[in-house]
Amino acid sequence: MSLTKRLAKSRLFTSITELEDQLAARTDTVHPVEISPKRFDIIQGKLESTEGSPPVRLLPCILQCLSGIKESFLTLAENPADPKTKASADFIQELELKAYALGASSIGYTQLPERWVFQDKAVLYKNAIVLSMEMDQEGINSAPSVACMKTVMETYRDLGRINNQLAAFLRERGYGAHAGHPLNGLVLYPPLAQMAGLGWLGLNGLLITPEHGPRVRLAAVFTSIENLPFNEGSDHSWVRDYCENCRICHIKCPPGAFYEDPVEHAGGQVTYIKNELCFPYFNAYHGCSVCVKVCPFNLRPYEKIKAGFTATP
Ligand code: SF4
Ligand code: SF4
Numbered sequence: 411m412s413l414t415k416r417l418a419k420s421r422l423f424t425s426i427t428e429l430e431d432q433l434a435a436r437t438d439t440v441h442p443v444e445i446s447p448k449r450f451d452i453i454q455g456k457l458e459s460t461e462g463s464p465p466v467r468l469l470p471c472i473l474q475c476l477s478g479i480k481e482s483f484l485t486l487a488e489n490p491a492d493p494k495t496k497a498s499a500d501f502i503q504e505l506e507l508k509a510y511a512l513g514a515s516s517i518g519y520t521q522l523p524e525r526w527v528f529q530d531k532a533v534l535y536k537n538a539i540v541l542s543m544e545m546d547q548e549g550i551n552s553a554p555s556v557a558c559m560k561t562v563m564e565t566y567r568d569l570g571r572i573n574n575q576l577a578a579f580l581r582e583r584g585y586g587a588h589a590g591h592p593l594n595g596l597v598l599y600p601p602l603a604q605m606a607g608l609g610w611l612g613l614n615g616l617l618i619t620p621e622h623g624p625r626v627r628l629a630a631v632f633t634s635i636e637n638l639p640f641n642e643g644s645d646h647s648w649v650r651d652y653c654e655n656c657r658i659c660h661i662k663c664p665p666g667a668f669y670e671d672p673v674e675h676a677g678g679q680v681t682y683i684k685n686e687l688c689f690p691y692f693n694a695y696h697g698c699s700v701c702v703k704v705c706p707f708n709l710r711p712y713e714k715i716k717a718g719f720t721a722t723p
Contacts, residue, residue, distance in 0.1 A: 417469065417472070417473075420474070422476050422477070422480065423476060425668065426476065426479050426480055426483070426594075427481060428443045429480065429483035429484070430483070430531060430596070431530075432461070432483075433483065433486070433531075433532050433533075434531055434532040434618075435528055436532065436627070438534075438538050439532035439533060439534055439694035440522060440524060440527055440532060440533050440534070440632075441524065441527060441532050441631075442524060442525070442527040442528060442529050442530070442531065442532075442536065442543070443524045443525055443527075443677075445525055445530060445675065445676050445677035445679070446524065446525050446526070446527055446528060446529050446677075447474040447526075447529065447598055447679050447681065448528065448529045448594075449529070449531065449594070450578070450594075451594065454562075460578055463676070464558055464563075464696075468484070468556070468559065468560055468563055469579065470700070471560070471563045471564055471567055471709075472563060474567045475563065475566050475567045475570060475593050476722075478567060478570035478571060478574060478591055478593075479570065479593065479594060481574050481589075482573070482574055482577070482588070482589040482590070482591050485504045485574065485578065485581075486534060486588060487514075488578075488581055489534075489581060489586040489587065489588075490581065490584055490585070490586060490670075490723045493584065493585050493586030493634035494583075494584040494585050494634065494635075495585075495634050495635060495636045495637075496571075496635070496637050497585070497635045497637060498638065499639075501583070502639060503633050505539070505576065505579070505580070506574065507543065508579060508601065509541060509572065509576055511539040511569075512567075512572045512575055512576070513543060513568060513569075513572055513573055513710065514519065514541045514542070514543055515541075515542045515543050515544045515606050515618060515619070515621050515622060515626060516541070516542045516620075516621055516626075517540070517541055517608075517643050518540050518603065518607040518608045519537075519538065519539055519540070519606055519638040519639055519640045519641060520538050520540060520605040520606040520607075520608030520640055520641055521536050521537060521538065521604060521640060522535075522536045522538045522597060522602060522630075522632065523605075524535075525677045525678065525679070526597045526598045526601060526602050527596065528595075528596055528597060528598065529599050531597070532596065533588055533590060533596050533597060533632045534586065534587075534588035534632055535586060535587075535588060535632040535633050535634055536632070537632065537633050537634070537635055537636055537638055538602060538606065538630045538631070538632055538633075539630060539631040539632075539633060539638065540599070540602055540603045540606035540608060540628065540630045541569065541572065541573065541576075541628070541629055541630065541631070542608050542622075542626040542627070542628055543565055543568065543569040543572065543592075543608075543619070543626060543627050544565075544604065544621065544622045544625060544630075545561050545562060545565045545622075545625050545626060545627060545702075546561045546565075547625060547708070548561075548563075549561025550625050550699055550702055550703055550708065551703055551708075553672070553696075553697045553698065553699035553700050553702065553703045554664075554695035554696050554697070554699060554700060555696055556694060556696050558697065558699050558703075559696040559697045559699075562627070562697055565592075565627045566591075566592050566593040566627060568587055569592045569627050569628075569629050570589075570592055570629065571589045572629075573589040573590065573591065573592070573630075573631050574589045575587035576589065576631050577631050579699070580631070580633055580635075582636055585633055585634050585635055586633060587631055587632070587633045587634070588631070588632040588633075589629075589631050590629055590630045590631065590632060591629060591669065592627045592628060592629035595629065595630075597630065598619045598679070599617075599628035600615070600616060600628065601678070601679075602628075602630060603617045603628045604646075605641065606641050607622060607641035607643075607644040607646075608628075609649070610644075610646035610647055610649040610650060611647075611649075611650070611680070612624060612649055612650070612653050612659070612705065612707070613650075613653035613656070613657060613659060613660065613668070613672070614668075614682065614701040614702070615657040615672070615680070615682030615683055615701075615706060616701070616705075618646070618704065618705070618707045618712075619707075619712075620646070620668050620713070621712075621713040622701045622708070623703055623705055623706075623707025623708040623709075623712065624701075624707060624708060625707050625708045647718075648719065648720065649707075650717065651719075651721060652715065652719050656706065657703055658704050658705065658706065659700075659704055660703040662701070663688075663700060663701055664691055664695070664698070664700060665687045665688065665690070665691040667683050667684050667687035667688035667691070668682060668683055668684070668701075669681065669682060669683070669684060
């Protein structure tokens with residue numbers, strides 16, 4: 411049995427599944443609804459793939475990600491028994507400064523709709539602090555490659571660490587917190603991040619952010635703070651009109667995995683990709699990421715693209 415397959419069966423991996431199940435069994439959590447999506451288990455898929463399992467040299471980083479996921483569950487026991495629910499503007503500013511100092515690229519706030527909680531999962535609070543973190547451009551621009559996969563895994567690890575640290579910071583100040591890890595998250599992050607004002611969903615199914623286009627990973631910290639400065643609207647919706655005229659990600663996707671017209675489901679979930687075409691290529695070619703690399707928003711500044719697009723008659 412290969413090392414990666416042993417890892418998939420390891421106690422660390424199975425204990426995470428148990429912790430997810432324990433949280434989902436609680437009644438004081440935010441649960442999915444019938445129309446909620448099912449999570450694609452990226453770690454399990456990668457580790458159990460018969461092709462292109464991760465190179466052994468990435469295993470330390472994968473282990474660090476798994477440890478971060480486990481920590482995000484184990485630390486729930488450290489939440490205050492009677493957490494505070496109101497925060498001052500000064501505290502929110504302090505929180506943001508800390509997040510940026512730790513390496514976050516952008517922060518927004520929204521309330522988690524139950525429909526974005528994955529089937530059979532749960533999170534502790536509906537108040538969401540949503541974060542993005544930039545992935546190294548050189549690594550992503552080498553996609554598909556081991557170097558690109560390393561960049562992706564390192565960003566998962568580092569954003570997971572940021573979220574665990576922010577959750578600890580909130581607890582120290584008397585608030586309840588649940589760090590949602592970016593890898594194998596419990597909710598569908600891209601639409602949540604759009605709701606939080608961090609960007610807009612592009613035709614590659616990824617969040618296009620003003621800072622780094624789709625070259626980011628996403629995660630959220632769920633908290634007892636009820637008066638977060640929730641986003642009330644953003645002006646990123648023009649991105650979708652731009653996409654309709656672009657479609658470079660569709661053209662360049664090696665296995666041609668994109669639906670020409672995304673499939674809209676009840677409740678607002680949208681499917682952009684034919685999984686049966688994407689996943690085999692994704693597994694065989696180091697997590698692919700070509701649809702991130704080729705996006706104009708990865709290559710040129712958002713404001714320049716916007717100025718050119720909105721000036722077009
Ligand atoms: S490559 Fe083009 S169509 Fe695809 S997400 Fe980026 S801007 Fe939109
Ligand atoms: S990850 Fe690769 S195979 Fe999957 S949709 Fe993006 S470009 Fe296509």
